[in-house]
Amino acid sequence: MTRFILADLRRLWAGSLVIVLLIAFATALGVAVTLQERALRLGSARAADRFDLVVGAPGSETQLLLSSVFLQPSPLPLMPGNVLGKLAADPRVAWAAPVGFGDSFSGYPIVGTSTALTTNLSALKEGRVFSKAGEAVIGAGVTLPLGYEVKPTHGLAALGGETHTELAYRITGRMAATGTSWDRAILVPIQSVWNLHGMGGHADEHDHAAEAHHAEDPGHEDHAGGHGHGHVDPDAPLDENWTAEAPGLPAILVKPKTIADAYKLRQDYRGNGTLAVFPGEVLTNLYATLGDAKRVLSAVAVGAQILVAAAVLMVTVMHIGQRRRQIGALRAFGAPQSAVLAIVWLELFILIALGILFGFAIGYGAAMMLSAMFSGESGIVLPVGFIRDDLKSVAAIVLFSAMLALAPALLAYRQSPAAALRA
Amino acid sequence: MLSLELSRISVSYPGLLSPVLDIPSLAIAAGSRIAVTGASGSGKSTLVSILTGLERCAAGGSIRWGDADIAGMSERGRDRWRGAHIGLIMQDFHLFPGLSAVDNILLPARLSRAMKPGDPDRALMLLYAVGLCRADQKIETMSRGEMQRVAIARALLRKPGVLIADEPTASLDSESGDAVARLLIDLSVSNESTLIVVSHDPRLTGQLDRRITLSAGRVASDRAHREKAA
Known part of the structure; x- marks a missing residue:
């Protein structure tokens, strides 16, 4: 099955690449906003910490x-x-x-x-x-x-x-x-x-x-x-x-x-x-403003992610439509429904997971770059880093995309092989 | 080698007045070689779907292959049964690009998790039997005749009791068509499979024992065709 999925992804590499990039950039946007805001908060707090x-x-x-x-x-x-x-x-x-x-x-x-x-x-x-x-x-x-x-x-x-x-x-x-x-x-x-x-x-x-x-x-x-x-x-x-x-x-x-x-x-x-x-106290007030800005940026990022999720879903549903015959043939040769489900789900999930992975890397890189630029100008070190809670959000994103990938997989699962072959 | 008994088979689609397939009863002896012909729209493809369990018939019908009535099986059960007992060959091959010839032959068994230790060797042997020797040649680099031969090898991998071919020579030139027809008959004999061929190709149907002609979903004629065998 692995070989089949890899061959399939290799065959459709251009479309797959576009999907991975779309997801990567949408993820990177959210990651960069979160990391950068956290870095700014931490960095300025640490900078102010030395002054009581x-x-x-x-x-x-x-x-x-x-x-x-x-x-x-x-x-x-x-x-x-x-x-x-x-x-x-x-x-x-x-x-x-x-x-x-x-x-x-x-x-x-x-x-x-x-x-x-x-x-x-x-x-x-x-x-x-x-x-x-x-x-x-x-x-x-x-x-x-x-x-x-x-x-x-x-x-x-x-x-x-x-x-x-x-x-x-x-x-x-x-x-x-x-x-x-x-x-x-x-x-x-x-x-x-x-x-x-x-x-x-x-x-x-x-x-x-x-x-x-x-x-x-x-x-x-x-x-x-x-x-x-x-x-x-x-x-x-x-x-x-x-x-x-x-x-x-x-x-x-x-x-x-x-x-x-x-x-x-x-x-x-x-x-x-x-x-x-107390510098810490003044900073807390500043953060309230910063928090508002972050909320706006996060909303923009989430909006972009929803758009990308919808686009990916649409592309895959269309893609499943085009592959009806192939999926029908798999069934005709005796592949069980579960295998069809697994193939479609895995193919999409691999792409999404890759996109998320690259997205985190790109977002991290972007935040590092922004922090380095800021540090060069102000001297304040902005520590870019992931925290334990990020694991939870990664798990949530992965779980969500796993569910999302299930939609086209179920579509393929329910498809009648005879009708698919006639098409 | 499986025998077939069909009874009270009826397939209708919503919006169509008459059923697309209506066969009160039909029996095929184990090991026989059958040709199914008929004009397009006469129900040939539907018959293939029924025989392979890809499509369900109306309640009350039975499709008995040997001892198993696949009409009563669940979807999963029919998938499993089809994988184990039916070798299917189609007009446009349905091979999977990106995989080599031998991987294509092994794919259905792999996906069904029914691989046996001897299967890779058997795949190579079958590839050789259909006249191909480059096992790792990518399928998309092959000619149509070669592709259909790979499809025949794939159909035979799990030693199916029945070999069903749907227009196996229709998209091939006459030379490859002849080769494929010969292979189908020879290999069904050597593998002890019942052979059912849906075809318009007289060079192929003429070599089979019995010819069933469909018309408007019904059996219009059914006669033995012994004179050419030999």
């Missing part, structure tokens, strides 16, 4: 999360600089690191922060943490060598930002991969960012020119002549004793000591000019 609490100025929670955790360039309102000093001194806080953005270098965001972050976010893979104003540590995904001099561009070069000529950062260390957007970041001392943008906190003029990234600076209009660039001494030692006079900040990443501390801190820093958020 983010404190920023009141505004959009989502924007705060996107800017601080995922390093999306966007203007954030600033909060008073003294918040950092308060948080750093808080006994419930393990470490608190400021985040200041605005500059970039060949597509990599330059993020001003403190040694608290560079030592705690991940271990250094090579080199050492910055110790002077003119030094920088790069994420694992930044393809620059140690010792390289980075000349920051104001804003994004692609958007026509000018290059700061006052200071070049020398790369002194590279962090291990974290699977977050920070893998693509160039981390520099925040003092340098402040100074570069003429906001030199306690050292320079006390104008609090909160201009770190073209933010609409609430209330501080006293900043004359575009953004005045301050002088920065690259060999100046770091001063991480945050005082009340520190300039305004877009965000502070906080690692609380315990979960209870985290909740208390969040409560304490909501209101009074600050907004504290």
